[in-house]
Amino acid sequence: MISYLKELISKKLSRKRARRYTQEYGHTIDTFQLEKEGEIQFANWQNPLIRPKAITQQEVNFFKKFIPEGSLCIDIGTNIGDTTVPMALAAGKKGTTLGFDPNPLVYKILEANVKLNPEKTNIIPYPFAITKEAGEFSYASSEASFGNGGISNEVVSNQGSFQLPQKVQGIVLEDFLLREYAELLPRLSFIKVDVEGADREVIESVGGLLKKYKPVLVAECFKRSTPAERAELYETVAGLGYSLYYFADFDEQAETTPIKSAKDMNRWKTFNFYAIFETA
Known part of the structure; x- marks a missing residue:
């Protein structure tokens, strides 16, 4: 009982420090046994404010519904790679998964995850924010460990009181893809956006890609x-x-509900939605 109380107090103090003081946290490598993909490793961040991620077959199967093997998919706002890795498992080694996150603290953990499962995934990470215009931007968070956060822009002007000392780079995604991955664009199947309230701005910035290639889109309502x-x-x-x-969740059996009007967007406080291009 005493050891349990000591551990509980230690965890509370660690979380308190993480909210107030910026420091780098390492990672642990966890192993998961999936029914179809077999053994999968994942680098979990040791930030005390972040719950460890578990890779499940149900989540991979969710993405497989939308991401054909061998296709191109894009994760905008990867954080440590908690959706990037399942997306990449769906796309497979012959596919390409591009991941973008400008936060240098989470990006280090993302890079660790990129190196894992090399025979089953093909993830290419970039430390960029996706913006309407290229440039340098301030990055802020509501807590000092920078577990979440975002850039200041026309949609979200205040991401929190803790700000990175260095600027982060923003790029225009369509220009970048046409320059670096033009040959893969016809295979674009899926784009996920999770950028702490600036999802609409990012979606507008990639509107040309959505119109031309019609990938499935996943985004968050903040x-x-x-x-x-x-x-x-x-x-x-x-x-x-x-x-x-x-x-309701990144799970193949998750509850789904059509969003038929703008008014329906107020039915849930925070939620993810997927969007499919409807042909006439």
């Missing part, structure tokens, strides 16, 4: 978004010809 901002997000995605669907 908890602090106002009803007006939620309506704008809906209209942006629906205006590109997509139908939106709420889903």
